Every structure is written in C-alpha cells, then in structure tokens.
Amino acid sequence: MGFFIPILFAAFVLPSSVVAQSNSSLVYNVLDYGAVGDGYNDDTNAFKHAWEAACTSSPDSSSSAPTMQIPSNTSFFIQPVIFRGPCRSPIINVEISGELLAPVNPTDWRCIGGYCGMWIHFKSLRGLRLYGGGRIHGRGEKWWQKLALEISDSDDVQITSLNFKDNPKMHLVLNNLRSVSVSTIHIDAPADSKNTDGIHVTGSTDVSIDSCKISTGDDCVSIVNGSANVRVTNIFCGPGHGISIGSLGKHGAEDKVENIYVSDVVFRNTENGARIKSWQGGKGYARNIIYERIMLQDADNPIIIDQFYCDHEKCKTQESAVQIHDITFRQVIGTSKNKVAVKLDCSETVPCNNIILNDIYILSSEDQSTTTSDCKNAHGTIQGRMVPNPSCLTQV
Secondary structure: OOOOOOOOOOOOOOOOOOOOOOOHHHEEEHHHHOOOOEEEEEOHHHHHHHHHHHHHOOOOOOOOOOEEEEOOOOEEEOOOEEEEOOOOOOOEEEEEOOEEEOOOOHHHOOOEOOEOOEEEEEEOOEOEEEEOOOEEEOOOOOOOOOEEEEEEEEEEEEEEEEEEEOOOOOOEEEEEEEEEEEEEEEEEOOOOOOOOOOEEEEOOEEEEEEEEEEEOOOOOEEEOOOEEEEEEEEEEEOOOOOEEEEEEOHHHOEEEEEEEEEEEEEEEOOOEEEEEEEOEOOEEEEEEEEEEEEEEEEEOEEEEEEOOOOOOOOOOOOOOEOEEEEEEEEEEEEEEOOOEEEEEEOOOOOOEEEEEEEEEEEEEOOOOOEOEEEEEOEEEEEEEEEEOOOOOOEEO
16 A cells, blocks of 8 residues: 555654854853852743843844853743743744753742743744754643743744743743744653643644654644644654644634644654644634644544534534635554544534545554544545545545
C-alpha cells in the first residue's frame, strides 16, 4: 500500500545559546538593568526596564535591531509581566538563553490590573523574534491554572529554539496574530497536568508550527475560533491529548476554523490523535482540514470527530451544531489502545459532510488484531486500504 512513515527528529537537542541577531550596541542585557539572576530575588522590574530601553531604541541601520537579552547560566525569578508595543524598530529581538522562573506558590502570584491568569505577555508588536535555547519554567505543579507565555495582537512573529517546563496552564498561546512561525520548541509537562495545552492557536492566521516535541497533560496543539491557514508539521506528541481542532461552539458560540494542514506527526501514548471536537448548540464551521502522514503508538482514540463534546458540564441535546465538512485523514498508521480506532460521532441535524479517509491502517495495541469503527451521521468516501472500515462512508 505504500504508507509514508514520518521521519521525525533523530534527537531533540535545542541549542544552549543562539548568537544575538543584532549589533552589540543595541543589546539590552537584563543584568545591566539590575537583574540578579539567582532564581530567588525578584527581577521583574529589571526586565521591564530592559524591555523599555529595547522597545524605544531605534536601529542605526537596516541590518540591526534592538535585542533584550536574558543571558545563559542564570535563573531569573519574575512575576507576571506585560511587554507591550508598538516598538520603534520594525524588528525587536528577545534572546532567552537563561532560565525564567515563575512564583512557586499560588499565593505568591501578583496580579496585573486585577487579572491573575497570565505570567508573561507580549502584546501589540510587529516583528517580534523570540529565541535563544533557554527555558521558561512555570513551576506549576501545585496548581496548573495560569497561562505561561502569550503573544497577542501582533504581526510577523517568529519563535524558535525555546524550552518550556511545567507551566501552570497553557504553555504557549498565539492570540490574534498574523504571520507566525514557531519552530524547534520543546514542551515538557506530566500527563496528569490539567489544561496544559502545548501550543494554543486562537484568532490567528498564516501560522506555521514545525519541528516541535510536546509532552503535556492536554492537547499538544489546539486550534480554535478565528484561526485559518495553519500548518502543523513534524511534531512529536506524547503524552497529551493529540492535535485538536476545537473545542468549538461552546454555549452557543459561532466559531469558525478553516484551512488547517497537519502532517508528519508521531503520537505516542496519547489520549487522542487527530481530533475535531465541538459542542452541541454551537454555530459556525470547521472546514478544509487535512491530517496526513500520521504515525500512532498506543493512542486511545486515533481518529475522532466529536460533535457532542461536553467537558465537565451537564449538556442537553440540541439541534444546532458547528458544521464540520471537507475533512481528510490520509496515510494514518499505528496502534490503538481502544478497539474503536475511528470514531465519527456527528449530529443528526447537522451531519458531517465530505469526510475522506484514505489509506488508514490501525491495529490493536493489545494483540495486533484489527480494530473497529463507530460512525454516525457522517457522509463521505473511503479510498485505498482501510483498517478499520467505517460503515457510513462510501468505498470509491
């Protein structure tokens, strides 16, 4: 049958440091602004001052850009902080080569303007570059409740070669961005850490996520309302809840996601693999979505479309639903912990349409026997070899 097996990451070794991309005269080292870097003293104000200096400086040539520098071999304890733009330079670098540490205890967490849900926030920027091989350590073991790093309302963003460890909720949030590149990111949190999505994409367009290793307690990548033209490639996911579109349509919301491409992914010991999830009563659509060249090892739910998603609530049967159509799962191979490896659970009143399954071969993890499918109110076609074989789709 000629399946393509993804070749992913001989080793996830991120560089310990990255050479600053700017003229040395435009480097604003946080140590020069009073940071101690011992992991104990509060360095938040020093970070604010270094950011202000970098953001308000002007480049002296088209080839230089200001850099806020967090040096290697240091650990900086910082409270919640917002790095706000716009900045004078068309490009602003943030070199994170050292370690950033969040407060350990929930009671030590300072709020910003009455809001307590986020740690580090970059906002209203153009040309942001985050890199450096350092580590962002949320120390969230006691709570799992705060967003770690959010970038919002910005254009032309590049994030590369960073490590995230045990952040107290979502690790990296891309919110209302245009033209974003994320690559060689390593995210590490235990399987029992609640709501710790690896990379969360919301309201963002023209997004590329490539060559990342993600181990977490929720979705490795989640893509929600307002997102379009998103490419997710060369990902190792596990443990985690898979790569998910949604959830969408919660509490009657009108949510729209389209033009999503996910390829060359390894799922190992995950709750889900390729997943689309929406709530009853919602509106909008999830359309033009492709998952292909996927390899699974001991996934609970390798392929799942769930229009009856209901997380920690009492949900009533409703007629309206988010429309799910033009969805392709192609060249998906591996093993499933559950006997049901393909689940297409769609609404009777708003069924899933033009669902294409092409070359699927998923066996049982337990004994390598063939798996089964659960298919309701889904319309579409089957192409190539199919294990399992969903009965509600048409062989072509």
